[in-house]
Amino acid sequence: MRIGIDFGTSYSAAAAVVDGQLELVRFGEERQFRTAVFFPEVVPDFDDFVLTPALEAQVETIIRATRADERRTGRTPRSEGEVRRDAIRVVRRQWMEERLREAASSSVASFQDALFGEEAVEAYLEEGTGNLIESPKSMFGYKLDPRVRKTIVSIAAHILEHVRLTATRQFGTPVREAVIGRPVEFRSSMGPAGGDQALGILREAAGIAGFDGVSFLEEPAAAAMHYHLSLAGRQRALIVDIGGGTTDVAYAELGAGQAPVMHRSWGLPRGGTDLDVGMSLHAFMPLFGKDVAGVPVHHFVEAASVHNLPKQREFRKQDYRRVDEPFASRLRALQGTGATTRLNQQAERVKIELSGAGEASASLDFIEPGLAVSAGGGDFHAASEDFLDRMARLLDEARVDIADAPASIFLTGGTSRSPQVRDRVAASFPGIPVVHGDPSLGVVSGLAQAALLPVSSNVSSAS
Ligand SMILES: Nc1ncnc2c1ncn2[C@@H]1O[C@H](COP(=O)(O)OP(=O)(O)OP(=O)(O)O)[C@@H](O)[C@H]1O
Ligand SMILES: [Mg+2]
Incomplete structure (x- = not known):
């Protein structure tokens, strides 16, 4: 059986069309789950190395061997x-290799204990140890050293396996194939090569997860296939999917029961998670000394970037003992396990509340008793300005590229729930009717339709 999978930056979902009916895969009670996974095992880190008496004895043994070697060969003795x-360097390297071997051999057990979605985030915050990986999709297109790449592949494999097994149970038949959504442009630190790497990671992960065959479909093209089914007459429409990590646009000829034709697509590798970082930097980080305590601003960016493991590690390594109070204590509390995740949750919540205008507040008791943030519409504006400008430029580009005005705009993606975002889309296409699809399920519903078609002819393209 073949299903459609929306492997989203923030939320993932899956669906299939069974006997002509769209059936969404249920994850517990939900039709989507947060793209997060928690592994109880601790991944080894060089920073955890401590010279225990046993390791000190190994250091002494190496020093004695070095001295003996110097005496034997007549070399000038080096300083103590x-x-x-x-x-110490040698012992530290051996220690790390040993930890990696242990982690590799126990990874099967540890991966079996993996938790997904909100449950993963809660377990991480409650247990205070282990690893939480949120939004791994954000990292697929980044320059990754081979070891990190392997970890990312296995994380993606676990998520896809979770989807495959849940779908297999629900449909009562083995699920072995999938059409997986992909953004027009992946978030990448390597230009187009990042996109190739991202697809390579997904393909490899799907193989490990037990899929015999996968194909990919651009997410806005999938949303177009869903919109297509609701259109009685033939029309040219613009599909806009504003998600957690990317904003995708497609121009397609749809409706009237004829095959949909995709004409063009445009992508912006930015989305709702960038608004969270913006909110965090603008409304939260000043309480930690941003712009006042002499701490370089990139430290705050690293702290706010919860989806970027190397940046998070970089932030946790800093020494803030010399920073003025109260910022030193707050920054050190923010370096504690789970604190940046908690802060990001609050920043996202404040963003969502403010996206409907008004005011919002967040308690930072986990940093310092009584510490709180209160934010208003101006803060949302400051946090979202850069994203909204880029989104408007993307829509302008689409408008110029397509000679005729579209008959309608179909809007989907979680970030399209924000009235400010909706207004900005409408302002780019004055007078064109905007159709609001289900913000969470537009893409996965279209992927389920695409899964019905033969692999080689998912969707015809005009170019
Ligand atoms: N009312 C709201 N206002 C603003 N943003 C919202 C609102 N509700 C949800 N969001 C945001 O929507 C985003 C998730 O959207 P969605 O589920 O479409 O993303 P995704 O499919 O996981 O990501 P992508 O397609 O980019 O890989 C999150 O950043 C979330 O904070
Ligand atoms: Mg999406």
């Missing part, structure tokens, strides 16, 4: 400090 530093 130098020999000891080298010996």
